[in-house]
Amino acid sequence: MEIGINFTLGETLNDVQRLIQDGLVDYCELLIDNFLHVPPDDIARAFDVPLGFHIMLSRFLETDLASLKQLAHRLKPYIDTLQPTYISDHVARFSHQGRQLYHLAEVDYRQAYHAIKVRVEIWQELTGSQLLLENFPSILDGGRDAPEFFARLQADTGAGVLFDFSNAICARQNCELPLAAWDAVIRGNRHFHVGSYSPSILAPPITLDTHDAELSSDTLEFLYQHQEHLQDDGVTLTYERDDNPGYDVLARDLTRLRQHLTSQPD
Amino acid sequence: MPAIITTKDEDLLDALIDPRQQIDYQQDARAFVRIDTSLRVYWHTLFDTCPSLLELSGPEGLSIFHPFMSWAADHHLRMDWTLYLQLYAWLTRSEFRHRLNDRHAQQLVAAAAARWATSDRGSSAGVAITRQGRADLLVGWKCRRIDQGREIEVIALDTPLPPPDGLFGYFFIPDFELAHFPGWQHPDLPGMHP
Numbered sequence: 001m002e003i004g005i006n007f008t009l010g011e012t013l014n015d016v017q018r019l020i021q022d023g024l025v026d027y028c029e030l031l032i033d034n035f036l037h038v039p040p041d042d043i044a045r046a047f048d049v050p051l052g053f054h055i056m057l058s059r060f061l062e063t064d065l066a067s068l069k070q071l072a073h074r075l076k077p078y079i080d081t082l083q084p085t086y087i088s089d090h091v092a093r094f095s096h097q098g099r100q101l102y103h104l105a106e107v108d109y110r111q112a113y114h115a116i117k118v119r120v121e122i123w124q125e126l127t128g129s130q131l132l133l134e135n136f137p138s139i140l141d142g143g144r145d146a147p148e149f150f151a152r153l154q155a156d157t158g159a160g161v162l163f164d165f166s167n168a169i170c171a172r173q174n175c176e177l178p179l180a181a182w183d184a185v186i187r188g189n190r191h192f193h194v195g196s197y198s199p200s201i202l203a204p205p206i207t208l209d210t211h212d213a214e215l216s217s218d219t220l221e222f223l224y225q226h227q228e229h230l231q232d233d234g235v236t237l238t239y240e241r242d243d244n245p246g247y248d249v250l251a252r253d254l255t256r257l258r259q260h261l262t263s264q265p266d
Numbered sequence: 267m268p269a270i271i272t273t274k275d276e277d278l279l280d281a282l283i284d285p286r287q288q289i290d291y292q293q294d295a296r297a298f299v300r301i302d303t304s305l306r307v308y309w310h311t312l313f314d315t316c317p318s319l320l321e322l323s324g325p326e327g328l329s330i331f332h333p334f335m336s337w338a339a340d341h342h343l344r345m346d347w348t349l350y351l352q353l354y355a356w357l358t359r360s361e362f363r364h365r366l367n368d369r370h371a372q373q374l375v376a377a378a379a380a381r382w383a384t385s386d387r388g389s390s391a392g393v394a395i396t397r398q399g400r401a402d403l404l405v406g407w408k409c410r411r412i413d414q415g416r417e418i419e420v421i422a423l424d425t426p427l428p429p430p431d432g433l434f435g436y437f438f439i440p441d442f443e444l445a446h447f448p449g450w451q452h453p454d455l456p457g458m459h460p
Contacts, residue, residue, distance in 0.1 A: 009415055010409055010411060010412055010413045010414040010415050011413075011414070011415055013412060013413040014413075033387055034384070034409060035409060035412065036387070036408075037391055037408045037409060037410045037442075038409060038410060038411060038412050042411070042412050043412055046412045046413070057385060057387050058387070067387075067388075070388070070389065071387055074389065093275070093276075093279070096279040096280070096282070096283065097279075097342070098342070098344055099283055099342065099343065099344055099345050100344060100345040100346060101279070101282055101283065101304070102304070102307040102308050102311055102345070103282065103303055103304040103306075103307040105275040105276070105279060105282060105304075106274070106275040106276075107275075107276070108274055108275075108276040111276070139275065139296060139300045139303075140272065140273055140274055140275055140296060140297065140300060141273040141274065142273060142274030142275060142276065174296065200299050200302070200303050201302070201303075201306070202298070202299045202302050202303075203294075203299070204294060204295070204296060204299060205299070206296055206299050206300060206303065208303060
């Protein structure tokens with residue numbers, strides 16, 4: 001198992017490089033579409049560890065094909081130079097009737113399956129790579145269809161799942177989707193995310209994927225249930241943190257995560 | 267009218283962007299809170315980036331937020347980076363118009379440039395924006411170094427550019443050098459004609 005950290009903003013480079021030097025992370029996951037004007041060789045020089053790619057704003061389910069082709073063309077030198085361990089993207093609604101949704105919405109997994117399948121095939125062909133697709137931090141009951149959707153999509157297209165453990169906790173708390181519903185998806189994939197969540201301001205509280213705090217005990221417990229699979233060679237687990245809390249906070253949580261996943265069962 | 271019962275995000279997409287629709291949902295339901303969560307992101311995107319707007323509206327910002335978001339829904343605004351320019355245009359015709367000043371305007375233009383620089387995935391490296399009556403450009407550059415983020419700068423011009431036809435003009439810059447003026451493009455500002 002390798003533990004990594006997300007890298008989304010240049011301002012955090014010093015902290016991330018220090019985490020690498022101190023052996024607290026084994027790889028980095030770049031939010032690659034934030035860095036498409038940074039020469040690939042400069043990125044290669046900044047990180048002496050393997051890299052994963054996470055794509056945030058391809059909007060590949062919605063954007064026109066010409067724009068998608070152009071983005072794939074711009075990604076290619078980064079893929080060729082940096083040889084990412086994986087390339088991942090999002091199954092979500094980024095807009096509604098042409099209007100941007102700032103808080104992304106969950107797709108209708110049943111109704112949109114075939115349209116999504118076609119787009120996944122196109123996006124994989126354009127990037128020349130297998131895509132991993134992240135599960136959504138579901139809020140409403142439509143999220144209960146997610147495990148079956150991702151398993152079917154993986155079987156039909158070869159696209160894997162970038163399974164986010166804390167997003168699954170959100171879905172359990174919001175729409176009572178049992179964690180066990182994801183067992184087959186977890187066993188069938190090798191690249192994972194974990195982060196923190198927070199309750200909404202209004203009641204009844206819903207659980208929101210926020211990446212702004214240390215990992216919760218139920219997230220750690222969920223990871224521990226899959227400890228054996230996570231410890232396999234080549235399996236990656238990216239710790240996501242977006243609030244830029246500084247080296248000490250990151251180091252503490254990453255150390256706790258590694259100790260938790262390498263501890264012996266009671 | 268009975269409250270709308272929904273079980274999927276797909277059923278409440280309109281309400282996620284239009285605050286007038288939230289009252290159609292039962293207040294003690296997840297859907298209501300889910301809509302509130304979505305609307306709060308728009309609120310923070312506007313007021314965290316342009317805190318001077320709160321001087322106009324009061325600390326909660328709702329006297330700007332609700333009518334502006336409703337107007338945005340009525341005019342089907344795309345909610346892209348030009349939203350901040352559209353907000354300024356809306357403010358010039360609102361009850362707040364007499365208290366608008368240059369600082370509000372520059373903060374909104376800077377916010378538009380910053381949002382373009384972080385959200386656009388096209389090949390351009392920068393966007394230059396001007397406002398009617400100003401001789402300078404506010405330029406937003408995308409991240410060009412692995413240890414930095416996007417950059418915003420005000421550029422004074424030795425030779426003034428022709429004024430834009432409307433309240434704002436902008437153009438995209440293909441690389442990290444402001445060498446050529448390709449002519450103004452204009453944001454969609456509903457109800458304001460050049």
